[in-house]
Amino acid sequence: MRVSLKWLAEYVDVTLSPEELGHRLTMAGLELETIDRVGGEWDEELITVGRVVAVEPHPNADRLVLATVDYGGEAPQTVVCGAPNVEAEQKIAFARAGATLIDGRSGKPSILKPAKIRGVESAGMVCSEKELGLSGEHEGILVLAEDAPVGTPLAAYLGDAILNLDLTPNRPDWMSMLGVAREVAALTGAEVREPEHTYADQDESAPAKVAVEIADPDLCSRYVAAVIEGVRLGPSPQWLQERLIAGGMRPINNVVDITNYVMLELGQPLHAFDFGTVKDAKIIVRRARAGERLVTLDGEERALTDDMLVIADAEKPLALAGVMGGADSEVTDTTTMILLESATFHAANVRRTAAKLRSRTEASTRFEKGLSPELAMVAAQRATKLLVELAGGSALHGQVDCYPTPANDVQIDVTRRRLLQVLGIDLPTSTVRATLTSLGFSCRWVPPELYQVRVPYWRTDVAIADDVAEEVARIVGYDRIPTKNLGGEVPSAIAQPRRELREQLRDSCVAAGMQEVITYSLTTLELLERVLSPEQLASQPPLKVAHTLSAEYEYLRPTLWASVLKTAAANLRHHEGELALFEASRVYLPQGDELPQEQEHIVGVVTGRREDRWGRPSDEAVDFYDAKGYAQAALGAAGLNATFEDAERFALLPGRTAQLAADGRIVGVVGQVHPTVAAAFDIGQDVYLFELVVDELLPSMGAERAFESIFRFPPVIQDLALVVDRGLAAERVRAAIEEHELVRRVRIFDVYEGAGISPDKKSLALSVTYQSPDRTLTTEEVAKAQASIVKQLRQELSAELRG
Amino acid sequence: MGAGFDLLISHPRRRLTAQRRMLIMPVSMTDQENDKIDLKAIATRARAELDAAADETALETWRVAQLGRKGVVTSVLRRLVDLPIEERRRLGAEANALKGELEAALESKREALAGERLAATMTEGALDVTLPGRAKRIGRLHPVTQTLREMTEIFTSMGFAVIEGPEVESDYYNFQALRIPLDHPARDMQDTLYIDYQRDGVYPYMLRTHTSPNQVRFMEQHSPPIRVIVPGRCYRNEATDPQREWMFSQIELLAVDEGISMADLKGTLFEFAKRMFGQERKVRFRCDYFPFVEPGVDMAIDCFLCGGKGCRTCREGGWIEILGAGMVHPQILQNMGYDTDRYTGFAAGIGAERICLLQHGIEDIRSFYSNDVRFLEQF
Numbered sequence A: 001m002r003v004s005l006k007w008l009a010e011y012v013d014v015t016l017s018p019e020e021l022g023h024r025l026t027m028a029g030l031e032l033e034t035i036d037r038v039g040g041e042w043d044e045e046l047i048t049v050g051r052v053v054a055v056e057p058h059p060n061a062d063r064l065v066l067a068t069v070d071y072g073g074e075a076p077q078t079v080v081c082g083a084p085n086v087e088a089e090q091k092i093a094f095a096r097a098g099a100t101l102i103d104g105r106s107g108k109p110s111i112l113k114p115a116k117i118r119g120v121e122s123a124g125m126v127c128s129e130k131e132l133g134l135s136g137e138h139e140g141i142l143v144l145a146e147d148a149p150v151g152t153p154l155a156a157y158l159g160d161a162i163l164n165l166d167l168t169p170n171r172p173d174w175m176s177m178l179g180v181a182r183e184v185a186a187l188t189g190a191e192v193r194e195p196e197h198t199y200a201d202q203d204e205s206a207p208a209k210v211a212v213e214i215a216d217p218d219l220c221s222r223y224v225a226a227v228i229e230g231v232r233l234g235p236s237p238q239w240l241q242e243r244l245i246a247g248g249m250r251p252i253n254n255v256v257d258i259t260n261y262v263m264l265e266l267g268q269p270l271h272a273f274d275f276g277t278v279k280d281a282k283i284i285v286r287r288a289r290a291g292e293r294l295v296t297l298d299g300e301e302r303a304l305t306d307d308m309l310v311i312a313d314a315e316k317p318l319a320l321a322g323v324m325g326g327a328d329s330e331v332t333d334t335t336t337m338i339l340l341e342s343a344t345f346h347a348a349n350v351r352r353t354a355a356k357l358r359s360r361t362e363a364s365t366r367f368e369k370g371l372s373p374e375l376a377m378v379a380a381q382r383a384t385k386l387l388v389e390l391a392g393g394s395a396l397h398g399q400v401d402c403y404p405t406p407a408n409d410v411q412i413d414v415t416r417r418r419l420l421q422v423l424g425i426d427l428p429t430s431t432v433r434a435t436l437t438s439l440g441f442s443c444r445w446v447p448p449e450l451y452q453v454r455v456p457y458w459r460t461d462v463a464i465a466d467d468v469a470e471e472v473a474r475i476v477g478y479d480r481i482p483t484k485n486l487g488g489e490v491p492s493a494i495a496q497p498r499r500e501l502r503e504q505l506r507d508s509c510v511a512a513g514m515q516e517v518i519t520y521s522l523t524t525l526e527l528l529e530r531v532l533s534p535e536q537l538a539s540q541p542p543l544k545v546a547h548t549l550s551a552e553y554e555y556l557r558p559t560l561w562a563s564v565l566k567t568a569a570a571n572l573r574h575h576e577g578e579l580a581l582f583e584a585s586r587v588y589l590p591q592g593d594e595l596p597q598e599q600e601h602i603v604g605v606v607t608g609r610r611e612d613r614w615g616r617p618s619d620e621a622v623d624f625y626d627a628k629g630y631a632q633a634a635l636g637a638a639g640l641n642a643t644f645e646d647a648e649r650f651a652l653l654p655g656r657t658a659q660l661a662a663d664g665r666i667v668g669v670v671g672q673v674h675p676t677v678a679a680a681f682d683i684g685q686d687v688y689l690f691e692l693v694v695d696e697l698l699p700s701m702g703a704e705r706a707f708e709s710i711f712r713f714p715p716v717i718q719d720l721a722l723v724v725d726r727g728l729a730a731e732r733v734r735a736a737i738e739e740h741e742l743v744r745r746v747r748i749f750d751v752y753e754g755a756g757i758s759p760d761k762k763s764l765a766l767s768v769t770y771q772s773p774d775r776t777l778t779t780e781e782v783a784k785a786q787a788s789i790v791k792q793l794r795q796e797l798s799a800e801l802r803g
Numbered sequence B: 001m002g003a004g005f006d007l008l009i010s011h012p013r014r015r016l017t018a019q020r021r022m023l024i025m026p027v028s029m030t031d032q033e034n035d036k037i038d039l040k041a042i043a044t045r046a047r048a049e050l051d052a053a054a055d056e057t058a059l060e061t062w063r064v065a066q067l068g069r070k071g072v073v074t075s076v077l078r079r080l081v082d083l084p085i086e087e088r089r090r091l092g093a094e095a096n097a098l099k100g101e102l103e104a105a106l107e108s109k110r111e112a113l114a115g116e117r118l119a120a121t122m123t124e125g126a127l128d129v130t131l132p133g134r135a136k137r138i139g140r141l142h143p144v145t146q147t148l149r150e151m152t153e154i155f156t157s158m159g160f161a162v163i164e165g166p167e168v169e170s171d172y173y174n175f176q177a178l179r180i181p182l183d184h185p186a187r188d189m190q191d192t193l194y195i196d197y198q199r200d201g202v203y204p205y206m207l208r209t210h211t212s213p214n215q216v217r218f219m220e221q222h223s224p225p226i227r228v229i230v231p232g233r234c235y236r237n238e239a240t241d242p243q244r245e246w247m248f249s250q251i252e253l254l255a256v257d258e259g260i261s262m263a264d265l266k267g268t269l270f271e272f273a274k275r276m277f278g279q280e281r282k283v284r285f286r287c288d289y290f291p292f293v294e295p296g297v298d299m300a301i302d303c304f305l306c307g308g309k310g311c312r313t314c315r316e317g318g319w320i321e322i323l324g325a326g327m328v329h330p331q332i333l334q335n336m337g338y339d340t341d342r343y344t345g346f347a348a349g350i351g352a353e354r355i356c357l358l359q360h361g362i363e364d365i366r367s368f369y370s371n372d373v374r375f376l377e378q379f
């Protein structure tokens, strides 16, 4: 909403600066966004309203004239002027030497200096809009209204400050100059001057000339129609045009301008029909019929549906109620008789129709917020008065007022206790009453507890006591509310194991040296296709959002892989050395008609070369075991453990992929990203990935973490070198040894293939810790245990001691 | 000896040579001692050899050769049994004295060597402490995660429990239960990303536009007193700018109990702002409208960049809005079956990215989710 302070002054006296007023309004709920200034930089002394006394040809130039201007000084001044539209008797903006203007050519501020133009001395200027900084218009001079007072500083005559207010959708009354004026009055203690709406009318009455029927009263609570004859279409007076422009609207003709003016002034949208086009002088407010069409004012032909409300005559729709008029019933140059509509339409219905037809208008944005039916009559009278006074019209007596169920005043009982309960401050009754009265409420204090509050008709947003509490608080100022620390009982804690595990894993990824990233939850199908197989995508197509802002963010991701790989790729353009990123976020798994399942995943991506003692990239690239190491570290720090088994996964390289299992559930995967997939992400080097599924790990989180006591008796550590089949998983050997009752722990510390070992074999070096909780093991016991282990391994896994 | 000692430390091969020499000498001595016990000669030789010992290994060799089970002094003592009583007594006393003397000499030589070694560490072994430390990998949390954790910490210390809710929401929880029916103009305040799935001509599911649905979800399952926060990701279908991202994180705050008023809301939020930003930051607490609260509040912090004068980051306003709040609308409490005469509550939705922006002086909110490691590494 654009609020011209010059216009606002018609309804309320403002003594505050535009900034201070903007601040006060902001605190009360009307947020000031910006202030547009008109003429703030005009010199009051040197730039004044002038009158062109005479225009004569320039003696030495065809295109120039000599204009003599009375600017309010002792003697008129003659200046050279090149504008084609300068004429005697015009009121213009005149600048004298020394004034700062915008240079017509460079567009920069410059000081006006006396100059000789084609031999004629010129010490002043008749200004264009561009020179005044009002617009880019530089073809002709700015012509002021005929009644502009000569000698008045232009800043006083034309200057203005326009507050751009960001309004909340609960307050349609704020979408009007009068509504803002009421607010200013309440905030500053000033009085509101309501606009006049009395006028001289004819003996003949409007109801005798036109009939109105509301066929669908659920969508139209009131329809007021006035009839004005003898209207002469033409431009509106200058002041009205200026106000419309200040309000952000374009002047069209006096009739349309007046309806728009009253809408900006009072907040009630109006519509003027050419009376002659209304068949049988009958207005019917009804739902559109299927198949009906209407060409609206913007020239578009609209297909109507039966949930849209139209204003129709006996035959056809004339206008879309509350949204836009029709082209056929529009006022034109030949129009002399007008049917003026001021009606109250159903808020949600107007909104739905406007949205459906994609034509949200100044009118529809007001209707959709819920206007008071009372306003319809006030606005009809105000607009009729202006049509009579400014468009030469003659109004028929009265109006047709179709108001099937008149609204009752809203009365609310508000207790002093409730105000205290909600606001936390016991305001004096005098303050409460004065505040509400200043806003147009009536408030009766019934001691000891009760305020009987009557809500003014324009406050369609106030319905309950707490609404009244807010009114009091925001005008008194939220600053008056004290601050208090929450007291009372602290409710008991709520266990959130999933969240706790996820945060623990997040921490342990960081502890292992990875950088957390957060990527967008929406992505493209193309990116998902890189990491999900066609079968996966076909069996569970990812959810898509409607009307997205960008094709880049269209699909809700069922996997984090693509996002993290894409992030890694972007960073590789400038990153040297090891890159280890992870994300802990949700994925969204469609569940048919239900809300999707949201799983918590952790995905890490590792690539690049390991860093040397100096932190420089070494010659050694990271490998599968780095990724596995991160995954294990993450799990380990969270007190979890998983087994790794050979697996195959789409987008990962077979033979270099393992799935993680815990307690019989697949809890994750680790592997090398398939080089063709990596290449699709523009990653030309080996890149590894792991994924942990928090939801699957959750059941493995014990209520208490099991711990082993430290054994008192010394361990015996013996190394074992075994030759096994090349394809045998080392973990199987390790786990088999660990089965033995005297073995406490087995670690693999080397794998060797090559010289001295047959090509289909590999040598494993294992460090075996023997330890007993209740005694010191003897050499013999250990030797016996080892012998039995070796024998068992030979039988079960064809393992041989390396000779 | 000093210089040679240093060489021995740094050259293992030289040390080995010294060791071998020490091993040979005692053997030859034993041969000479066969006929006559000359304690004086033994003492002189032992002292000389001790003097020559240059490191710990040499000392140990010397100890074995002189004082060990088969060492020179020990064998003297052992041979005393063969001597006449007089001589045995005299020599025995002298030999024991010698043994004690040599043991003491060994100890002081040990200390001297250790001292020299340490001295050498401090001089020749002195390090250039300005060289970089051995590179270790450092992981970091994303700055927004860090901020969310800090915010969570502040509220949990005030007794709020942490819960979570779904990111894909139904129209009912995201809007209708919060007094935003279909075709309500308040829907414009939150441009919505709907899931492309229609039922009866409307989109029933969407990416939640705020964390507020969890007010209803939680109250449906619990009774007052309530004190919870709900951190989570939210989404809006709107163009981005330095202060606005289409994906963002919020922490929802909900407290319902007897005797909760706007003063508690203000106190809680001001305390939060103080702990988050320190005392000196200015706070603006003004009236705003959200259909699910009454009265409604908007809270802003003065812009860190321009100090309130207005700049690109604060969209010329001088303030950065960090949260919307208010007293829970009594109709919502009533829908939950709460006695609205007895219970009141407050709610707030706090934007984490804006807070993070203010904490670190980041000019553009869009830096967060572009995930440039060079940016992330700084937090």
Ligand SMILES: [Zn+2]
Pocket: B303, B304, B305, B306, B307, B308, B309, B310, B311, B312, B313, B314, B315, B316, B318, B319
């Ligand atoms: Zn700023």
